[in-house]
Structures are given as structure tokens and as C-alpha cells.
Amino acid sequence: MSAARRDTQERYTGKQGLADVNAAFREVWKKIDAQIVELIEGDDVVVAMMRMRLLSHEGVDLEVEEDWPYWLRDGTVVRVEQHATKPSALEAAGLSG
Numbered sequence: 001m002s003a004a005r006r007d008t009q010e011r012y013t014g015k016q017g018l019a020d021v022n023a024a025f026r027e028v029w030k031k032i033d034a035q036i037v038e039l040i041e042g043d044d045v046v047v048a049m050m051r052m053r054l055l056s057h058e059g060v061d062l063e064v065e066e067d068w069p070y071w072l073r074d075g076t077v078v079r080v081e082q083h084a085t086k087p088s089a090l091e092a093a094g095l096s097g
Contacts, residue, residue, distance in 0.1 A: 029054045029056055029057075030056060030057045031053075032052065032053075033053040033054075034052045035050065035051045035052075036048050036049070037050060037065070040093075040095060042093055044071060044072050044073065045069055045070065045071050045072065045095070046072070047067060047068070047086075047089050047090060047093050047095060048067070048068050049065070049067050049089075050065065050066055050067070050068065051064075051065050052064050066082060066084060067083045067084075067086045067088070067090075068080060068081065068083065069081050069083070069089050069090075069092050069093040
């Protein structure tokens with residue numbers, strides 16, 4: 001699996017990459033509550049529009065909306081990208097038309 005953030009050049013690859021990105025996220029955020037607001041499906045991609053409530057270890061409380069395309073192959077997630085806007089996520093997924 002491959003994961004990337006559009007606002008950085010960071011890339012995480014494979015099972016270890018998934019563990020690394022999760023660990024990096026958990027270093028900052030003590031509590032993460034994510035709610036899927038909408039799903040848009042394509043042939044081999046699903047875009048999840050999510051609302052997340054985050055609490056940092058320092059007590060900062062934040063609510064954000066993000067859009068994440070997930071690419072699938074044979075029922076397995078093979079790639080994920082994190083986008084700040086729905087149009088950007090849909091374009092990356094080839095679903096903007």
C-alpha cells in the first residue's frame with residue numbers, strides 16, 4: 001500500500017509505511033474521532049468525505065473535514081491520499097467529471 005499527503009512530499013509505502021504514518025499521527029493527536037459524511041465510488045476507487053475531531057496531547061481540540069481517496073485492487077486498499085478539499089480528492093480519483 002502507498003499513502004501520500006498532497007500538502008507534503010511525504011510518502012509511506014507498504015505495511016511498515018502504514019504503521020509509520022499511524023505512529024506519526026498518534027504522536028500529535030491523543031484522541032481521534034472520525035465520521036464518514038459521504039462516500040463516492042468509482043470503478044477501483046472510493047472517496048471518503050470525513051469529519052474528524054482531534055485532541056492533541058497538549059489539549060488543543062480541532063475539528064476538520066478532509067477527503068481521502070482509497071484505491072482498491074482485488075478488495076485490498078493499495079493507495080490512499082489525504083486531501084483538504086472534495087474537488088481536489090475527486091480530481092485525484094478521476095471522479096471530477
